[in-house]
Amino acid sequence: MKVVCAPEKLLPVVLDENTEYFSLYTIPANKKIGHIAQDWRVRLKKMGLYPDVVTWDFVTIAMSICAADLACLRKKSADGWTREIEINITVCNKANWIQHINKLQDAFRFLTGDFWEITLNDGGDPPLEPVSITTSSADCISLLSGGMDSLIGAIDLTEAGRSPCFVSQMAKGDSKKQSEFSAAFNSKVRHYQWNHRIKVPHTTERSTRGRSLIFISYGVLAATVLNKNRPIELFIPENGFISLNIPLNEGRFGSLSTKTTHPVFLSIIQDIFNAAGMQISIKRPYQGYTKGEMIKNCKNQSILLKHIGNTTSCGRFGYYNYQHCGRCVPCLVRRAAFLSAGIVDTTVKDYYFDDIGKLESAREKGANDIGAVARACLLYRSNGINDVIGGSLAFSSNSAEGRQFYADVVENGLTELESLLVKHGVL
Incomplete structure (x- = not known):
């Protein structure tokens, strides 16, 4: 699969029918x-x-x-999923x-589960020259999605006592609440x-894995208005x-489980920032x-x-x-979190499948996440956490936190989910 992204003036007049073009x-x-x-x-x-x-090129x-x-x-790839993309x-x-191409390819390989071959060319339209530079009193950047975690962050x-500049990726159903929270x-x-406003001239792939990369790039972009005397902290x-996102069954390994904020992906991105001289320090305060x-x-329960x-x-x-x-x-984790925290679940409009113990909740078309979570909880209960994790934490041997740190998070998360499933009679 071939893709070309360039200013319109540099795109060919006669298009190769086997290549995707973007202006x-x-x-x-x-x-x-x-x-x-x-x-x-x-x-x-x-x-x-x-x-x-x-920053502009990133x-x-x-x-x-x-x-x-x-x-x-993905359906056009050899195995119906893994793509080989020349971009x-x-x-x-x-x-x-150029010197960071291999790291970029590694990051995108891990994020999307595909093989990437990147070629870069000069000739792009540069950012506009400053007329009057905007500065900000913020002391850090924090991604604000409209989700519960970013709200707590x-x-x-x-x-x-921090003064974060909030950065959001616009999404239908979330943009208004992003503004309200900020x-x-x-x-x-x-x-x-911001909205990337990407327009594909045909049916799009629905299993997108690259969204978080743009979200992070927005944070890097916003950091340009902050004081650059020290590295800018980018909170995720x-x-x-x-x-x-540990695979909950054998069918969810690899890129079938999203890795948008996985420590391996973010570590590679941080290495790229450091190597490219970008004064950005990624912070993931809730990894544990x-x-x-x-x-x-x-820190503020009333708010x-x-x-x-x-x-x-x-x-x-x-x-x-x-x-x-x-x-x-994500919904099951949300519901389990309310239960674990001992507070009333005030989710607006309630849940489409409110009683997950009913058969129709699990049998309606679509992925059976209830079954996958139940299986993982039963495996944990009978065999212990290591059988659930498998080789998913292999990366942790080279991490500062260590394997036990990550294993504890998975164990605690499954304990929360198990309580939810027990409450609804699934287990």
């Missing part, structure tokens, strides 16, 4: 060509954002990878990135909400159980906590209880008309 930052005249973030340079100018070339690479992830259909990206200064940073915690500092609030523990340890019901966790939120399905893994 960077403009809508092309040829409707067979996709486009990425039209008017991006103008939009940033209106916000007073003038990123340096290294964002371009991130958006291009996400476009390819959307455009290349050609036009940047402003490829010399800044926002509360804890604010309660600790205004509630740090209204004096600008909240950036995500509970450790979901971050690790379950979602239930995050709720219990939140949390006011907003927690309006957060989004569901992996199929749009499919159920922006209502939590109640039975996907």
Whole structure:
């Protein structure tokens, strides 16, 4: 599978029918060509954002990878899932990135489960020259998705006396609550909400794994308005159980389990930042906590209880008309967290499948996450945590935290889930 991402002026007039083409930052005249973030340079100018070339090119690479992830259909690959993607990206200064190509390919390989071959070319449209530079009083960047974890992260940073600049990736059903949360915690500092506006000229791949890469690139972009006398801290609030996303059965290994905030992926991205001279320090403060523990340890319970019901966790939120399905893994983890924390589940609109003990909850078409979670809980109960983990924590032998740190998170997360399943009579 081949993909080319370049300014429209550099794209060929005669298109190869076996190649996906994307115009960077403009809508092309040829409707067979996709486009990425039209008017991006103008939009940033209106916000007073003038990123340096290294940051600009990193964002371009991130958006291009996400476009390819959307455009290349897994069903057309040899095994129906794993893709081999050759992507050609036009940047402003490829010399800044050529030496880091292997690390970029490793990161994307881990994130999406595909084989990536990246070629970079010079000739990209540069960021606009500064007219009047915007500065921020913020002292860090925090990703704000509209989910429960990012809400708790926002509360804890604010309660600790920090002044975070919140960055959001716009999503239907979440954008309004992102604004509400930001205004509630740090209204004096600008909240950036961005949309990549990637347009694929045909049916898109639904199993996208590259979304988090763009989200991180937005954080890097926002950091350009902060004081650069020291590394800018980029907080990614995500509970450790979901971050690790241990496969719950034999069918969920590899890229079938998402790795958007997995410590291996974030470690590679941090290495890339360091090697490229980008003054960004990724922080994952909740890697050792379950979602239930995050709720219990939140630094301002009254504010949390006011907003927690309006957060989004569901992996199929749009499919159920922006209502939590109640039975996907993120929903089950959410429900288990409320139960573990001992607070009333105030989720707006309740759950589409409210009683997960009913057969119809598990039998309706779609992935049977209830069964997968139940199986993992039973395996843990009978054989111990090591049989559930398998080789999923092999990376931890080289980590600063160590294997036991990560094993404890998985064990605590399964304990929370088991209590939920017992309550509903599944176990």
